[in-house]
Amino acid sequence: MKGCGHRRLDGVLRVLGTVALSIALAGCDGGPEGAPEGDSSGPEGDSGDASAWSYLGELPFTPEDGELLTLPVELTDAAEGFALFAEVDGCAQVALLEDDATTWVGALESGPSCTACEERFSVIAGSGLLVHSPAEPSSGPARLRLGKIDCHTLTRARPDAESPAGSVRLWARELPAVPLEVVVPLRFHHGPFSSRSSDDESAALIEAASALLAQAGVRPALDSSSADDALPESIAWFEGDPSALAPLVEHEEGVVDVVFAGCLEHVHPELQTRTTLDGLVPRVPAQAAVGAGIFLRGRACTSASLGPSFVSVESQARVLAHELGHYLGLYHSVTSDSDLMNPNPALIPDPTFSPAQAERMRLHAALLAEPTPDR
Numbered sequence: 001m002k003g004c005g006h007r008r009l010d011g012v013l014r015v016l017g018t019v020a021l022s023i024a025l026a027g028c029d030g031g032p033e034g035a036p037e038g039d040s041s042g043p044e045g046d047s048g049d050a051s052a053w054s055y056l057g058e059l060p061f062t063p064e065d066g067e068l069l070t071l072p073v074e075l076t077d078a079a080e081g082f083a084l085f086a087e088v089d090g091c092a093q094v095a096l097l098e099d100d101a102t103t104w105v106g107a108l109e110s111g112p113s114c115t116a117c118e119e120r121f122s123v124i125a126g127s128g129l130l131v132h133s134p135a136e137p138s139s140g141p142a143r144l145r146l147g148k149i150d151c152h153t154l155t156r157a158r159p160d161a162e163s164p165a166g167s168v169r170l171w172a173r174e175l176p177a178v179p180l181e182v183v184v185p186l187r188f189h190h191g192p193f194s195s196r197s198s199d200d201e202s203a204a205l206i207e208a209a210s211a212l213l214a215q216a217g218v219r220p221a222l223d224s225s226s227a228d229d230a231l232p233e234s235i236a237w238f239e240g241d242p243s244a245l246a247p248l249v250e251h252e253e254g255v256v257d258v259v260f261a262g263c264l265e266h267v268h269p270e271l272q273t274r275t276t277l278d279g280l281v282p283r284v285p286a287q288a289a290v291g292a293g294i295f296l297r298g299r300a301c302t303s304a305s306l307g308p309s310f311v312s313v314e315s316q317a318r319v320l321a322h323e324l325g326h327y328l329g330l331y332h333s334v335t336s337d338s339d340l341m342n343p344n345p346a347l348i349p350d351p352t353f354s355p356a357q358a359e360r361m362r363l364h365a366a367l368l369a370e371p372t373p374d375r
């Protein structure tokens, strides 16, 4: 928990020239005293309202700079972060975000496989929501760099005569107050080899996952559950190709698709290795249009010695809670054996989320549930 319950951008957003924007964030003094967290009908009126977004403009990628655009971001001492909504022809990604003291995303670390970035952002494919909520306040000025990337390979797009650099349209807003509890609607899609295809089994899984997430203030709720016989028996995820999973999910804003596969495999495109996965979220945090969803394995993973695999409700609930953590912006924890973002959540006893993990999940869930800008 940070020292101030309310985060405000205070409506001070302006475009300087064509590629510069200034985001000034007010500190605790700017917010109403004693306003409860999660009071979305508070005096700011900044929640549940598309007008909470301010349009920053249409900013060009520049071929001279390798299809990048750089935005100076002015953060006040008390800055606690910002949210951006981006709309782009094709795909883009944050390539750099830093100030003099902190590098949240480093130029050499960005890309689909960033493992060391303090803050990571999903690929913007068509449109995307970026939430920068650093653990420590920034000491602005900061620099944010966006790069145009190839949607298929996720490598830097290179300018040529047939594909002009194009531009990105950006909106910014203050981060909403982090609610004390969020409801996350889940839409279950059961393939023929789903491990939980009956209503009773689906309800039992939701109940077990809810018990794990309650302490974090995240409440999963079953929005709908349907059979989808067209889902393939085995879903192979080729790393670096997020578009392959896109046809398997529905993408309704504010609803999280959960796909119950038969078998789920990770394929490394260069090593050509295949690894069975218990669960998968292709991008962290999830973004629409790039296969955003939670994928869980089912009964079709077989091996010569084991036969069809069985997954207990308890262990799959841990996987579901863990993948929902990814979906809402969490990465694997490497310092704690006892939290649910351990790389092997099904194996640890009495797993929990840390307070910082819980706050981050609730902030993401709140933003995903709120309206995107009027466009």
Ligand SMILES: [Zn+2]
Binding pocket: 322, 326, 332, 343
């Ligand atoms: Zn994981």
